[in-house]
Ligand SMILES: NC(=O)C1=CN([C@@H]2O[C@H](COP(=O)(O)OP(=O)(O)OC[C@H]3O[C@@H](n4cnc5c(N)ncnc54)[C@H](OP(=O)(O)O)[C@@H]3O)[C@@H](O)[C@H]2O)[C@@H](O)CC1
């Protein structure tokens with residue numbers, strides 16, 4: 255599992271490294287700048303061709319006359335903090351490779367923090383610095399057609415409040431990002447590379463910090479973002495993935511400083527990868543050794559969703575799967591299933607009777623269950639007199655409690671998993687959703703991680719908050735994110751019934767003995783893998799059918 259960091263955590267790690275005496279801020283900044291340059295040439299090796307080192311020794315400032323039209327050119331936009339400091343390092347390193355480099359500064363050079371100031375002065379020995387204004391980049395690519403790279407070193411983890419004065423610069427960067435790599439009328443537009451965080455985005459929440467028109471709603475601002483040490487939360491949340499292009503992680507040599515005192519295990523966030531070893535089955539197990547999942551179905555013509563869940567639970571390895579079906583829907587369901595069993599469950603008493611069988615060790619309620627049926631059956635499933643079985647609550651089982659969420663929370667136990675999408679989340683946790691959806695006026699803004707952790711604490715069980723970034727949290731603060739972005743982008747997963755399959759996957763893993771958190775994380779990850787395996791044209795029925803191939807790839 256890789257970690258996703260907040261700005262405060264990153265600062266604490268940097269601080270611990272500097273306080274250890276093993277490194278300095280200036281040295282880290284040098285590694286950061288070098289990492290950005292390395293990432294650029296790894297992404298676009300053709301840009302490194304023909305570079306002629308000018309050598310590390312300071313040279314006289316490059317005058318316009320010493321810049322030939324054939325030289326590869328970079329434009330570096332530096333901001334008022336250490337992100338800007340990284341920009342000055344990149345400018346110097348590219349200059350030393352023989353590039354023509356133009357540097358702009360947004361802010362007052364006198365107020366630069368000390369490490370950035372050191373690198374600002376080092377750059378001044380090589381070239382000049384122009385003040386960055388809203389219209390500084392207008393026509394720049396056209397006037398300087400050999401510009402290969404634009405560096406966004408305006409703001410990184412320190413952006414703390416809305417930032418609009420450079421909207422014109424952002425628009426130009428967006429235009430370059432969209433046109434980069436294409437030649438037209440003799441102009442090749444530069445690739446845009448963001449240092450650490452694409453500017454304007456809050457690094458803890460991925461939200462655009464601004465009150466007016468949000469460019470990240472519809473466009474990317476960088477082709478490549480180079481993050482330091484680990485990815486930051488913004489690289490997978492909210493507007494971050496759209497704005498960042500691709501992510502490259504640059505190792506700053508800080509791995510041994512991650513155990514600083516203020517990084518408590520449950521304050522940390524990981525990207526969810528499953529523990530593959532536990533997906534394997536062993537030769538001496540019979541079917542009951544892999545558990546028995548019970549999935550409650552809705553009434554006539556409303557049974558498809560539960561059947562999708564059941565198929566998912568069976569394919570992910572539950573030994574037995576039974577659908578609990580009202581009498582009027584028995585024939586409809588029986589005509590559609592084979593390996594999946596049926597039990598007539600009409601009333602709460604029927605469910606209580608079925609649950610006397612202790613071999614049924616995982617439940618799923620919600621998919622197309624119907625609001626009335628859901629409300630009655632949820633109470634029976636959670637009856638305190640019965641064993642606290644691992645149970646997934648999805649769809650109607652969540653919406654049925656929109657009027658009185660606390661009635662649900664009072665019944666839930668720690669072996670439950672709630673799987674809301676955005677609408678269901680807002681019905682169950684309206685105050686949290688309101689805070690999450692508010693336009694932020696300062697950073698760090700309230701994030702999906704904050705919201706899901708708070709919801710899990712209130713519900714007293716694991717909450718899996720669905721989306722392209724699915725956030726999974728436990729009441730004790732453990733949290734992970736299953737990101738379907740970048741190379742794991744799976745837009746075809748947004749299809750009817752996809753969530754029903756996910757609920758079935760979680761239920762099947764619970765039946766197999768996974769803990770609620772592990773079941774939710776593993777199921778969410780496999781769900782995306784199945785979509786990637788199938789590719790375009792995916793519908794919900796296809797998702798469980800990809801599991802055998804996905805398992806095979808994983809060596810399960
Ligand atoms: N941590 C590490 O290990 C390493 C970190 N490194 C680098 O440092 C970066 C973090 O640096 P940072 O903390 O100086 O923050 P950064 O993003 O440059 O900006 C802060 C400045 O912006 C200002 N400001 C804020 N909002 C504003 C607004 N709306 N409009 C105008 N101004 C605004 C703010 O002002 P203030 O809020 O203090 O008034 C402050 O002056 C990090 O992303 C990485 O690139 C690497 O060098 C190596 C190792």
Ligand SMILES: [K+]
Nearest residue numbers: 406409449451
């Ligand atoms: K930046």
